[in-house]
Amino acid sequence: MPQPFTRALQLAAAVSIVAAIVVHILASPLLLWTLAPLATILILAIAFANWRARKDRYSLWITFGLLFSLVGDVLLLTPDRFFTLGLSAFLLTHITYLFAFTRDTPFPVRLGVWTLYLLFAACCYFLLFSRLPAGLRIPVAVYAALLLSMAGQAMGRSLLLRTSASRFAAIGGLLFVLSDGLLAFDRFYTPLRLAPLLILVPYYAAQWLIASSTNGTLPS
Numbered sequence: 001m002p003q004p005f006t007r008a009l010q011l012a013a014a015v016s017i018v019a020a021i022v023v024h025i026l027a028s029p030l031l032l033w034t035l036a037p038l039a040t041i042l043i044l045a046i047a048f049a050n051w052r053a054r055k056d057r058y059s060l061w062i063t064f065g066l067l068f069s070l071v072g073d074v075l076l077l078t079p080d081r082f083f084t085l086g087l088s089a090f091l092l093t094h095i096t097y098l099f100a101f102t103r104d105t106p107f108p109v110r111l112g113v114w115t116l117y118l119l120f121a122a123c124c125y126f127l128l129f130s131r132l133p134a135g136l137r138i139p140v141a142v143y144a145a146l147l148l149s150m151a152g153q154a155m156g157r158s159l160l161l162r163t164s165a166s167r168f169a170a171i172g173g174l175l176f177v178l179s180d181g182l183l184a185f186d187r188f189y190t191p192l193r194l195a196p197l198l199i200l201v202p203y204y205a206a207q208w209l210i211a212s213s214t215n216g217t218l219p220s
Contacts, residue, residue, distance in 0.1 A: 006215070009049065010208075013042035017204040024196035032077060039204060040070045043211045050214035059214035061100035066211060068092040079187075084139065090180075091143050094150040097210065101153040101169065108149075110156030117152030117177075121145060124181060131188040140184070151177050165213045172209035179203035 020039040023031040044066035051059035072089030075082040098107070108114035121144040132140055151173030158170035179202040186192040186199065 006046075006049075009042065009046055010212075013039065013046060013208060016042050017208070021197060021200045021204070024200055025194075036077060037070060037074055040066065040073050040207065043204070043207045044070060046208075046211040047214045054214075056214075058100050058103045061096050061103070062210060062214050065093045065096035065100065066207065068096060069207060084136070087139060087143055091146060094143075094146045097173075098146070098150045098153055101150065101157050105153075105157045105160055107153055108156060109153060109160055113156040113159065114149065114152040117148040117155070118145065120177075121148035124184070128184055128188050147177060147180055165215065168209045169213040172206040172213065175202040175206035175209065179206060 016035060016039040020032075020035045023035050044063065047059055047063040047066055051063050068089050072086045072093065075086035075089060079086065101107075102109075125141055125144050128140070129137065151170075154166075154173035155170045158166040160166075179199050182192065182195070182199045182202070186195045192198055
């Protein structure tokens, strides 16, 4: 992908991310329905442009994951009505990201890392268990297991490959865990002050880093 186009796309994505976070904080419905999807669309465009340039399976799966994220973002703009559907869309995101992170490494690439991530998921789940609605206990457990499997695979892959692209994906996975953990804590445990800021900054950073990991020309 030509460097000027890459920089322009990344700049546009960064501006739209800031705008989306601001309108979430301001709770402006009209702007929210416009700018929140736009931020994800521009992040998706980074991965899609890299796939168009390279035609590799890794970039393709990341692009699919971001497409599911876009669906999830739209559904969660009305979480009281579509929380379970939004959760399902992001579940598909984590599955496709996991597929991407196993294109060049086995699963689990580092058993110890994957186990530690799952233990963390279990601790968080048991903390929230009594606050979860009965109908969400199994879906949340499945979601947490796949989220932490995705993030653990990304970290193990980074430790094996030791490239900048794999590090971007690993940090993105960690930030995704942080964002979703804060979202669950805010929704099911106790409301957080400045929740949109605390949740969305790591979320968009995670998506941007994972999308940027499709750039095979990143320096090692």
